[in-house]
Amino acid sequence: ARYQTGKGWYDARLTAYGPLQLDPSTAALHYAQSIFEGLKAYAQPDGSVATFRPEANAARFARGARRLAMPPVPEDGFLNAVDALVDADRDWVPTGADQTLYLRPYQLATEPFLGVRPASEYLFLVIASPAGAYFPRGVQPVSVYLSEDYIRAAPGGTGDVKCAGNYAASLLAQEQAIEAGCDQVVWLDAVEKRYVEEMGGMNLFFVLGSGADAELVTPELTGTLLPGITRDSLITLARELGHTVTERRWSVDEWRAGVADGTVTETFACGTAAVITPVGEVKARTGDFTVGDGTPGPLTMKLRESLLDIQHGRVADTHGWLHRVS
Numbered sequence: 001a002r003y004q005t006g007k008g009w010y011d012a013r014l015t016a017y018g019p020l021q022l023d024p025s026t027a028a029l030h031y032a033q034s035i036f037e038g039l040k041a042y043a044q045p046d047g048s049v050a051t052f053r054p055e056a057n058a059a060r061f062a063r064g065a066r067r068l069a070m071p072p073v074p075e076d077g078f079l080n081a082v083d084a085l086v087d088a089d090r091d092w093v094p095t096g097a098d099q100t101l102y103l104r105p106y107q108l109a110t111e112p113f114l115g116v117r118p119a120s121e122y123l124f125l126v127i128a129s130p131a132g133a134y135f136p137r138g139v140q141p142v143s144v145y146l147s148e149d150y151i152r153a154a155p156g157g158t159g160d161v162k163c164a165g166n167y168a169a170s171l172l173a174q175e176q177a178i179e180a181g182c183d184q185v186v187w188l189d190a191v192e193k194r195y196v197e198e199m200g201g202m203n204l205f206f207v208l209g210s211g212a213d214a215e216l217v218t219p220e221l222t223g224t225l226l227p228g229i230t231r232d233s234l235i236t237l238a239r240e241l242g243h244t245v246t247e248r249r250w251s252v253d254e255w256r257a258g259v260a261d262g263t264v265t266e267t268f269a270c271g272t273a274a275v276i277t278p279v280g281e282v283k284a285r286t287g288d289f290t291v292g293d294g295t296p297g298p299l300t301m302k303l304r305e306s307l308l309d310i311q312h313g314r315v316a317d318t319h320g321w322l323h324r325v326s
């Protein structure tokens with residue numbers, strides 16, 4: 001759909017995938033007035049297709065639009081666009097275990113001009129692609145690199161929305177992580193540079209203790225990390241399984257000391273794309289350490305299965321998280 005100030009949203013339509021024609025002065029290309037979302041469609045055992053909590057994506061998308069001085073896409077416009085695309089691409093929704101159709105809604109400023117101000121024309125699009133495992137090694141622990149040179153998000157900035165610029169600013173650290181032999185970057189807070197915030201595209205959880213008494217800690221939403229929908233869902237699921245979940249600040253020192261004295265038994269990252277992935281080796285200038293024994297921890301796997309079972313319709317959806325695409 002397109003937007004123009006004074007006219008509102010118009011021209012919602014379904015078209016074949018193909019190149020976009022943009023004016024060389026398109027505002028988004030210069031000033032990054034651009035946001036996106038990521039969600040998935042899952043083939044259900046009864047032959048239907050469902051998306052997972054798309055209302056939450058719509059709400060985050062609208063919040064991101066406001067932060068970037070863009071007109072928000074109304075919730076029903078967002079949901080209808082996603083549904084229409086999934087319906088049109090129904091044959092592309094894979095039915096294999098843990099296979100999905102990944103959906104990417106995005107919004108960009110298309111008004112052609114040079115000069116820094118909010119644009120008056122926008123485009124809202126949704127594209128789709130079948131998706132398998134996010135990490136090539138499957139549910140093997142990933143190695144992470146603590147970014148001590150660069151900061152992802154500062155207080156008052158855009159860290160809690162999914163805007164394109166956040167990711168552009170993160171790429172050099174990702175390059176450093178790869179050079180250091182790691183899979184992913186772990187970001188620290190901007191002010192004290194000692195609290196763990198999140199990974200490049202995933203939120204983090206730390207498991208303290210083991211068995212039925214295991215407790216979870218996840219960094220609190222300080223405004224500089226993305227409120228992940230997977231994070232939110234896992235907090236609910238873990239509490240239902242009887243585990244205490246605390247949202248609070250969590251320092252690298254606490255993480256390292258906990259691993260050393262055995263109180264921190266597991267660490268995992270979560271997000272729409274990778275679902276849940278265990279974190280193993282941690283590389284930091286202040287000293288490397290390794291969580292676990294190289295195999296995924298039991299609570300990590302249990303939560304992963306609980307979430308996947310709901311998403312793939314293998315258990316009852318008691319939370320109303322699945323949205324059937326009719």
Ligand code: PMP
Nearest residue numbers: 201202203226228229230271272
């Ligand atoms: N943090 C960042 C920076 C992300 O890009 C993502 C992916 N959207 C997440 C966390 C996880 O969010 P979600 O669970 O909603 O996919």
